[in-house]
Amino acid sequence: MKFQLLKMFFIVVFFFFLATPAGAVSYSPAAGQEGSTAIHMDDPAFIGWASGYESYEIGTDLDDVWQTPEYAIGKASGTSYDIVSLGRGGRITMTFDPPVENGDGWDFAVFENSFNDYNLELAFVEVSSNGIDFVRFDNVSLTPDPVSGYGSLDTTSINGFAGKFRQGYGTPFDLADVSEKTEVLTGFVDISQITYVRIVDIIGDGTSIDSTSHVIYDPYPTISSAGFDLDAIGVSNGAPYPDGSVIEEPSPLPPEQDGDAGLGGSSGCFIFTIY
Numbered sequence: 001m002k003f004q005l006l007k008m009f010f011i012v013v014f015f016f017f018l019a020t021p022a023g024a025v026s027y028s029p030a031a032g033q034e035g036s037t038a039i040h041m042d043d044p045a046f047i048g049w050a051s052g053y054e055s056y057e058i059g060t061d062l063d064d065v066w067q068t069p070e071y072a073i074g075k076a077s078g079t080s081y082d083i084v085s086l087g088r089g090g091r092i093t094m095t096f097d098p099p100v101e102n103g104d105g106w107d108f109a110v111f112e113n114s115f116n117d118y119n120l121e122l123a124f125v126e127v128s129s130n131g132i133d134f135v136r137f138d139n140v141s142l143t144p145d146p147v148s149g150y151g152s153l154d155t156t157s158i159n160g161f162a163g164k165f166r167q168g169y170g171t172p173f174d175l176a177d178v179s180e181k182t183e184v185l186t187g188f189v190d191i192s193q194i195t196y197v198r199i200v201d202i203i204g205d206g207t208s209i210d211s212t213s214h215v216i217y218d219p220y221p222t223i224s225s226a227g228f229d230l231d232a233i234g235v236s237n238g239a240p241y242p243d244g245s246v247i248e249e250p251s252p253l254p255p256e257q258d259g260d261a262g263l264g265g266s267s268g269c270f271i272f273t274i275y
Contacts (some may be wrong), residue, residue, distance in 0.1 A: 059087025103238010
């Protein structure tokens with residue numbers, strides 16, 4: 001009898017953990033929520049901003065009106081329009097003088113232009129000290145299903161991407177997080193003297209994967225101003241994270257539960273051109 005009860009106990013425990021979604025791994029919530037790592041554009045920790053750009057490779061589905069890289073130089077505007085769009089699969093390399101340094105906390109923050117907390121366009125973030133050799137920040141996406149062009153993402157299911165927070169709030173990056181990467185250990189990238197930050201748009205149709213081989217979804221397809229919309233990149237050289245925020249490490253577990261990818265909604269960070 002005791003054996004049967006013990007067996008039933010383990011069966012119940014097994015199915016409890018089986019039914020627990022991998023999404024229970026929780027990363028920073030949206031700006032303004034307890035535990036968020038979002039950095040406001042007026043945070044006094046900012047000591048500088050991108051001073052220029054070196055290359056701008058335009059992706060597809062992008063109108064001419066959104067192709068002004070100079071808009072990403074200097075302080076974040078926190079608006080929907082004072083930005084440069086990358087287009088689907090595009091990229092831009094911003095330059096910094098003086099260089100970004102590796103301090104004790106987050107060292108720089110990337111600003112996108114989403115006007116809500118859910119319709120988020122994501123991008124990879126890479127850094128370089130010579131403009132030739134780049135190292136990419138680790139990232140994780142636990143969004144289980146495709147997201148429509150007007151669909152939504154749960155911020156607590158994504159980590160290590162630019163575009164995680166709404167306009168006016170930057171996603172912070174700590175150069176220490178790439179200190180063990182091969183490019184850094186071999187001396188090709190000097191994280192004490194970062195002069196280039198490259199932003200690479202993620203095509204959200206499931207063809208891209210994160211650092212742990214999970215499929216990445218974000219709103220797809222979008223038109224007119226498709227792709228990541230860069231507002232600015234601000235520099236702190238090692239500011240502390242917001243009080244109460246928690247920095248979690250990416251989970252190696254993929255999603256195990258089917259269901260809606262996001263939270264619903266019908267608005268976002270892309271913009272239709274008005275003629």
